[in-house]
Amino acid sequence: MMLAGYLTLTNNGDVVAELASVDSDAFGSVELHRTEIIDGVSRMRAVPSLRIAPGESVRLEPGGMHLMLMQPAPELGERVPIAFIWRDGSKLTVAFPLQHDAPGE
Ligand SMILES: [Cu+2]
Numbered sequence: 001m002m003l004a005g006y007l008t009l010t011n012n013g014d015v016v017a018e019l020a021s022v023d024s025d026a027f028g029s030v031e032l033h034r035t036e037i038i039d040g041v042s043r044m045r046a047v048p049s050l051r052i053a054p055g056e057s058v059r060l061e062p063g064g065m066h067l068m069l070m071q072p073a074p075e076l077g078e079r080v081p082i083a084f085i086w087r088d089g090s091k092l093t094v095a096f097p098l099q100h101d102a103p104g105e
Pocket residue numbers: 033034044066067068
């Protein structure tokens with residue numbers, strides 16, 4: 001089983017932020033994916049790295065980039081911590097609710 005994660009990442013700093021990896025104990029693995037339409041077929045591809053310029057935001061949303069959350073351990077309705085590890089060594093951990101529908105759906 002897989003779930004998708006949606007959020008907006010904003011770089012409030014004054015240097016480029018580069019996402020190195022995303023990790024969570026609540027899942028077997030976490031990958032950053034992008035959905036693309038190729039020859040009319042929707043496909044997902046792994047996004048190896050993500051750079052965010054100062055003052056810029058990147059949205060992870062249905063039909064675009066998303067977190068692919070493999071083998072979820074918790075149940076729907078629980079909150080799960082997901083850690084965003086940046087190239088400069090900093091780490092941002094945010095608790096997300098697990099829900100059946102994507103935001104806005
Ligand atoms: Cu995916």
